[in-house]
Amino acid sequence: MTTRQLPADTSLRTRLGRMTWKGERIEWSAYFYVLPFFVPFVIFTILAIIFGAYVSFTEWRIIGDPLWVGFANYVRAFNDDFVPKVWGNTFQLAAIVVPGTTILALLFALYVNQRLRGFTASRLAFYAPRVVSVTVVGLVWVWMLDTRFGVINQYLHKVGVPYIPWLTNPDWVLWAVGMTTIWWDLGFHMVILLAALQDIPSELKDSASIDGASALQQFWYVVVPLLRPAISLVITLEIISAFRIFSQIFVMTQGGPAGASFSIIFYIYERGFMNTELGYSSALSLMLFFTILVVTLIQLRIIRERA
């Protein structure tokens, strides 16, 4: 009877100590390292998302209790004339900011990578807008873009361009916000591209130049293919951040003039917090989330297939 039984003094402690997971001993203390992070993470991210999904099926005006309305908020979003306009604005902004930032960041990175005298100072200058608050970025540009007295129009006027109503005309306002965003964001993406450029072994370019490739050919056939992963990354990050443009608009235009610069997040903010339609606001943010998810997955698929 006693032969195959464990010794009587085997406490829970030693038995836990002998337990294995995937063929290795379990370190139970790991939970002390992980839980201080995961408890707030689960509360403020995971539960928040689940709760947000619930709110999107209700009508909730902050005061009072939520009222279950099923898909009404989603039906409303599909019938809301402003939703396509807001998405249109967001896509237009992305169409300005994404190519603008990518091309300029690449050119700036190529220049800095030449290590001509003063390149460190240039790198600092290009990155500097990134470190200040968006309040500063937005407000300084509002002043520079002033129709009559802003520096930009004054210099343009000197070369014969008529005064452009950057922030007061619906046709110009997205260009104004786009320019500001490019100035703000460029340094970040330039540094990523610069790091990728520095990883390219110089032997590759040397051997191409011995084979008689011109500088342009070297760039196109050697540098660009090797930079492709970094460029894809930069484009993905830019698309995601373009979908999330909010603070510039809050500081610079408040969505105006005539709703011409309402971005999707600004609309979510305006519905939820200016008009206290929390249910509708949640439905809109869930739809944004799925859009970002789809775009990211498509991007990842494209990158994988190319690699």
Added chain:
Amino acid sequence: MVARLKLVMGAQGRLTVGRVLLWIIGLWLAYMWILPFVWMVSTSFKLPGEVMTQTIEWIPRTWTLDNYRVVFQKPIVRWLWNSMVVTTSITLASIMLGAAAGYALARMNFPGRNVFFMMLLLSLMIPTEMTIVPRFIAFLRLRATDSYAALILPPIAEVFSVYLFRQFFLSLPRELEEAAAMDGASRFRIFRVIALPLARATTIAAAVLLFTTNWNAFLWPLLITFSEEMKTLPIGMAAFAPVTMNRTQIESYAPGMAAMTILGVPSLIVFLFLQRYFMEGVISTGIKG
């Protein structure tokens, strides 16, 4: 002549017209890139009546500190204090939680490790804006809006920090830690005395990035603070935006630029001193993607 130009440009290799042009254009662009800051500082010292001029005046006609006096009528010292408390707390907490969780995910064997890690990866795809409404409702229901807790707690679980530390500890050779374990050191001792000190560069890069992100945070502090006393510096200063003030009040540009100088210049100075860590932080974000 060529040799002298080479010396001035710091150019190695062949000297071509293209490279000279690139050098000039590059420096010119870098100069243009910081002009908005120069314009900001310059405007902040102008008399409000001399801000709107027919020609561009980079140097104020009359130097004045009046605009700064206007700004200091707002409780900006209080806002600065709030920003310091909030940002420092979030940064310290994120680093501690991130280092511990990152270490466990990289080194320790426990059920649920992969589930935890998958959750982190998935959450990187979730825009924070999505969690804004539910977080707001939760704090409202708990009657905890407009407080330090509301400003500090939600951002402390920063996934990026865990990710950065996990990557670092994975890249660290195990031998040192194994030797310490042979000598009978406990796991916590190994983590604190051996692994963590080696992660110094990662810690600084993460801290710099977390600090700037949270110092400049906009949407959440905007929503969760109602009273003037609880605002953070960027939110309080946003009141100087002519859109939210009064568009016809054209002289508001001058105090506005004084406010922006107070808000922006300290960040720029810190950046100047710690630029290496800023760049390292960005590059680690890049690797993350």
